[in-house]
Amino acid sequence: MSEENAAHAPVFRVEVRQEDATVRAILYGELDMVGTGALETTLGGVRTGTCVLDMRHLTFLDSAGIHVLMRLDTRSRAEGWDLAITGATGAVARVLALCRVGDRIPITDGSPGTA
Amino acid sequence: MSVDPALLPSDEDERLEAVLRYNVLDSPPDGAFDRVTALAARHFDVPIAIVTIVDTDRIWFKSRHGLEVDEIGRDPGLRASAILHDDPWIVEQADRDPRTLANPLVAGEFGLRFYAGAPLTTHDGHNLGTLCVIDREPREMSDEDSDTLRDLAAIVMDELELRLAARTVVDREQTLRTFAERTARALQASLLPPELPALAAADLGAFYEPARDAEVAGDFYDVFPVGAEGFALVVGDVSGKGPPAAAVTALVRHTIRTASMTTDDPAAVLRTVNDAMFLGQTEGDLAHYCTVHLTFVTPLAGALVLRSAAAGHPPGLVLRAGSETLQELPAFGPPVGWYKDPSFASTEVTLDAGDVLVLHTDGLTEARQADGSLLGEAGIGDVLRRCQGKSSPAIAEAVQAMLHEPGVDVRDDTAVLVVQAR
Numbered sequence: 001m002s003e004e005n006a007a008h009a010p011v012f013r014v015e016v017r018q019e020d021a022t023v024r025a026i027l028y029g030e031l032d033m034v035g036t037g038a039l040e041t042t043l044g045g046v047r048t049g050t051c052v053l054d055m056r057h058l059t060f061l062d063s064a065g066i067h068v069l070m071r072l073d074t075r076s077r078a079e080g081w082d083l084a085i086t087g088a089t090g091a092v093a094r095v096l097a098l099c100r101v102g103d104r105i106p107i108t109d110g111s112p113g114t115a
Numbered sequence: 116m117s118v119d120p121a122l123l124p125s126d127e128d129e130r131l132e133a134v135l136r137y138n139v140l141d142s143p144p145d146g147a148f149d150r151v152t153a154l155a156a157r158h159f160d161v162p163i164a165i166v167t168i169v170d171t172d173r174i175w176f177k178s179r180h181g182l183e184v185d186e187i188g189r190d191p192g193l194r195a196s197a198i199l200h201d202d203p204w205i206v207e208q209a210d211r212d213p214r215t216l217a218n219p220l221v222a223g224e225f226g227l228r229f230y231a232g233a234p235l236t237t238h239d240g241h242n243l244g245t246l247c248v249i250d251r252e253p254r255e256m257s258d259e260d261s262d263t264l265r266d267l268a269a270i271v272m273d274e275l276e277l278r279l280a281a282r283t284v285v286d287r288e289q290t291l292r293t294f295a296e297r298t299a300r301a302l303q304a305s306l307l308p309p310e311l312p313a314l315a316a317a318d319l320g321a322f323y324e325p326a327r328d329a330e331v332a333g334d335f336y337d338v339f340p341v342g343a344e345g346f347a348l349v350v351g352d353v354s355g356k357g358p359p360a361a362a363v364t365a366l367v368r369h370t371i372r373t374a375s376m377t378t379d380d381p382a383a384v385l386r387t388v389n390d391a392m393f394l395g396q397t398e399g400d401l402a403h404y405c406t407v408h409l410t411f412v413t414p415l416a417g418a419l420v421l422r423s424a425a426a427g428h429p430p431g432l433v434l435r436a437g438s439e440t441l442q443e444l445p446a447f448g449p450p451v452g453w454y455k456d457p458s459f460a461s462t463e464v465t466l467d468a469g470d471v472l473v474l475h476t477d478g479l480t481e482a483r484q485a486d487g488s489l490l491g492e493a494g495i496g497d498v499l500r501r502c503q504g505k506s507s508p509a510i511a512e513a514v515q516a517m518l519h520e521p522g523v524d525v526r527d528d529t530a531v532l533v534v535q536a537r
Contacts, residue, residue: 063352063406063427074398074454098429098447099449100448
């Protein structure tokens with residue numbers, strides 16, 4: 001699937017890439033109650049280093065999605081690894097700002113050269 | 116028709132109670148019992164075998180092999196006699212036996228000549244009825260036959276006991292479930308204001324719709340007085356459903372009410388709510404989060420001054436009189452119950468005559484319309500623009516009606532509060 005198509009597909013999908021000590025999880029589509037299980041399972045093995053949630057291709061995030069971020073944040077602190085969010089735009093960025101997620105999980109804009 | 120008292124067992128009242136307890140009278144045919152009567156008929160080589168239950172004035176057949184009748188009166192019954200004994204009661208030549216030769220079943224058309232009945236005895240010693248075998252020819256019954264009949268009767272009794280035990284478990288589970296549901300509902304009902312208070316300075320409207328599944332809903336709203344003339348508006352959404360979520364709703368709601376007695380800063384109230392949730396808990400312990408939108412309303416010279424703070428909750432929406440554009444109250448903060456030292460910020464805005472404030476939960480904005488798009492704030496804006504000049508209850512009704520339009524799919528609980536200055 002081309003990146004262009006991916007951005008408009010409503011179904012949730014996560015693609016994981018290992019970049020040295022960083023796990024980059026690229027989220028596609030809409031993250032709601034249906035997709036949160038898949039995300040938590042996929043990231044269940046992360047124990048060290050940094051996990052970056054790349055939201056460039058995420059089009060929707062609701063309260064179930066926020067809950068998954070909250071659980072990942074709590075787990076990362078308990079287990080001693082780092083969580084970060086990058087590339088959120090539009091409605092997704094709005095929800096993150098509303099819940100002040102950035103106070104707790106570092107959020108960057110995802111431009112080249114940043115996390 | 117009444118039975119001669121001399122022919123009643125000494126424990127007849129308790130025996131009848133036992134019959135009722137086993138809940139077997141007039142129950143449908145049952146393969147397990149039919150197999151025993153068929154087996155008995157085959158083994159003893161007789162045409163008729165019956166499982167009988169002796170009621171007050173009739174003898175009812177739970178299983179009958181070789182017979183078309185479902186019950187007979189107790190008076191002429193030989194089975195009525197069989198339950199007087201704890202051992203099998205046997206009549207090998209009924210037309211010669213003084214105990215039975217005058218019985219209508221023997222003397223009359225039926226022509227009964229052989230009867231052997233073993234009582235069905237409960238674990239506490241009551242005879243509910245019999246397993247009996249019947250022939251129209253005299254027969255002999257050995258001690259071995261008698262033992263076999265007794266064992267088959269015990270098998271029938273075991274089946275009755277099993278069914279009683281199973282039903283008791285099911286009933287108990289049902290009772291517990293009903294109790295749990297009623298408790299949850301009572302708890303949730305106590306958490307909703309039964310009706311909006313009538314306020315001098317403000318016109319309020321509201322509606323609340325739980326999602327379609329039957330469990331206790333997670334959304335809540337509240338309106339209560341603050342200070343001499345003011346009041347508070349609360350809308351919230353607890354994660355999860357059922358009694359544990361309802362308990363969190365209670366904690367949040369009551370903490371807000373109490374904290375609002377000593378501060379007029381809604382951000383401070385939310386910090387207190389978060390502290391209350393974490394009392395004695397560490398981060399990661401809490402199973403439930405809660406979003407909250409809190410607004411203190413103070414009437415001032417015909418207008419309403421609003422101070423709001425929000426914890427991860429959709430922002431309040433204002434449509435000014437004569438305006439086409441919906442404004443958001445900029446109140447941001449994390450849901451309560453996530454971590455221990457969150458930041459909340461208060462924001463202040465004034466509602467003049469004709470301005471409308473709508474507070475809601477995400478069940479409203481995340482409803483899907485017929486074309487697949489979300490209702491969103493755009494949908495709320497449409498309704499508010501159409502309803503400019505109407506009362507708050509009328510606006511609330513219009514919003515609710517929009518959710519019931521054909522093709523609209525509401526996935527979550529929905530609560531809406533509408534506020535205007537009077």
